[in-house]
Amino acid sequence: MVRKTALILLIVLLPGCRAARSAADPQTAELLSGAGVDTEQTLRLRPAGVSRDVSAVRLDFSGPVSLEAVVQECLRRHGGVQAARKRVEAAARRVTVAGSLQDPMVEVDNWPTAARSPQYASGRMTNEVMVSQQVPWFGKRTSQASAAQAEVQAARAELSALELRVAEEARRAWYELYYTQLMQGVVQEDRRVLENLLTVAEARYETGRAGQQEVLRLQAEQSSVDAELLRLLQSEESARAELAGLLQVSPETELSAGESAEAGDPLELQDLYERAVRQRPELQVMLAEIHREQHLADRARLDYYPDVTMRMGWGRMTTEGSMAHGADGVDNVSVGFGVNVPVNRGRLRASVHAAEAGAAAAARDYERLKSETQRDVRQLFSLAVSQRDSSELLRDSVIPKTEQALRAALRGYQVGATDFSDVIATWRELLKFHVAQLQMELQYRQTLASLERVVGGGGVVEAARPSEAGAEGVGEGEVIEEGAESGPTEVRGVSMLRQLKQNYRRAE
Structure with missing residues (x-):
């Protein structure tokens, strides 16, 4: 008789024990298996399945990479995104548990x-x-399953919010690398102009038309430009390391930014408001929290029934x-x-009131976040418009006029009509404006990336305007008139300025 009883207990308990050890997910099975753990000491130091190896150099990312390729790879490899996806899966599994007997x-x-x-x-x-x-009483399991389903929606919205943050970080890092490379090219071009000016100064010094201090001052300016190039190289390495960290590859990977399309103008502000309120993931999380608390309140009311x-x-x-x-x-x-017998009415009322208070708190949080979202949209929109206008002002007005002033100063300096300090001052201004224009455009692109995150993705700029490359007319004073007296050094300097402008336009 005892044997029969023991056999019945064994049959009942054995399937449950076996089910508790199974893992349907391959990654979970890998973690539970202890793969890669060789010693007992290693097992104590780190969880199973977690590698302590140094990140490898990715040869496929050596060289120019596009912005979209970087964003997609960051979303695919980012540890936080992968963890959030697993949390969504875990929440989805709990729906079945909540609705089961x-x-x-x-x-x-x-x-x-x-x-x-x-x-x-x-x-x-x-x-x-x-x-x-x-x-359970009718409706209890349905309310529990609905609350669990709302948690799934919240987890999915949190995943979307994290993906948008990762995409924003990837875009900002890529733009930092891209414009740092452009700044290096611009500074190098301006340094060539300085070299041409140094050639003119040396020729004037040899003929006794200029003092040695002019040559020494130009050499000092060259050293200053070299220091600026070193700073930009350090900034490039820092931006490359930041991008490698987001890609989870070795910082030694020779990353470089590929070509970039024109940014375009932001969409209408009202459209951005509507999109942000409608699809920002953080707001969707709040809505899911409201629904969850409402279902929990319904479930608490059903506790009055046995x-x-x-x-x-x-x-x-x-x-x-x-x-x-x-x-x-x-x-x-x-x-x-x-x-x-549900006789403890005080406990039941407290449970219902707690759930209702949670729903009210979530609703207030939603309204607060909605107001903050509209504020952020307005601030980022205004900042982007200001940065765009400043960049266009520098590019279309300030830089061309400064280039004309430098050419005029070069001509005057060669014939002795312009003071040397005026030439140096004008050249410094041109270099400063070139770098400032690129920095302003970098900030504009990064602001657009932040704005896209706030409105929930989907792009925040209008279609790019047709390229005006090759259609530029010759501005007044841009070319030295044919037949005018000018030395070979002066012509070389002016042509270099024209080439610099053309290269910059193509980069745009």
Whole structure:
């Protein structure tokens, strides 16, 4: 009899023990398996499946890479994004758990001795098996599953918000690298202009038309430009390391930014407002929280109704050792039910009020975040417009006029009509304006990246305007008139300025 009872318990418990050890997800199975853990000391130092190796150099990312390729790779490899995706999967699994019945209960009683076994009219009971199942009141499981589904929606919105933040960081880092490379090219071009000016100064010094201090001052300016190039090289290495960190590759990977399309103008402000309120993931998280708290409040109200526990039993009867005369030994079968009595009204009211307060708090948080979102959209939009206008002003007006002033100063300096300090001052201004224009355009691109995150993605600029490369007319004073007196050094300097402008336009 004892053996039969033990066999029944083993059959009931064994499937559950085996299910607790299984892992359907391959990554979870890898973590549980302890793959790659060689020693007991290593097992204590780090979890299973976590590598402590240094990130490898990615040869496929050596050289120019496009912005979209960088964004997609960051989203694919970013550890936080992968973890958020697993959290979504975990939340989705919990929906099934929340809407399921509790496991049934199986009770087995055995009375091996006749003296202490229960006696009935049909004989002595030797074994009894009782199966019970709790059935919640109508709607309880549905409310629990709906609350769990709202948690899934919140987890998905949090994943979207994280992906937008990662994409923003990737775009900002890529633009930093891209414009740092452009700045290096511009500074190098301006340094060539300085070299041409140094050639003119040396020629004037050899003929006794200029003092040695002019040559020494130009050489000092060259050293200053070299220091600026070193600073830009350090900035490029820093931007490359930042981008490599987002890509989760070795900082030694020779990353460089590829070509970039024109940014375009921001969309209308009202459109950005509507898109931000409609699709910003952080707001979607708040809405999901409101729905979850509302479903939990519905579930708390249903606790006023009892749950039913259904029971069915079977008892093995025998006439051996029976105390009843005329016992027939027919097995006993029983059916019954039980209910909980929700008499603690104070606890039930507190549960409902807590859920309702949670829903109200989530609603207030939603309104607060919506106002902050509109504020952020307005601030980023105004900042982007200001940066765009400043960049265009420098590019289309200030830089061309400064270039004309430098050409005029070069002509005047060669014939002795312009002071040397005026030439140097004009050249410094041109270099400063070139770098400032690129920095302003870098900030504009980065501001657009932040604006795109706030409105929930999808692009925030209008279609790019047609390129005006090759259609530029010759501005007044840009070319030295044919036949005018000018030395070879002066012509070389002016042509270099024209080439610098053309290269800059092509980069745009």
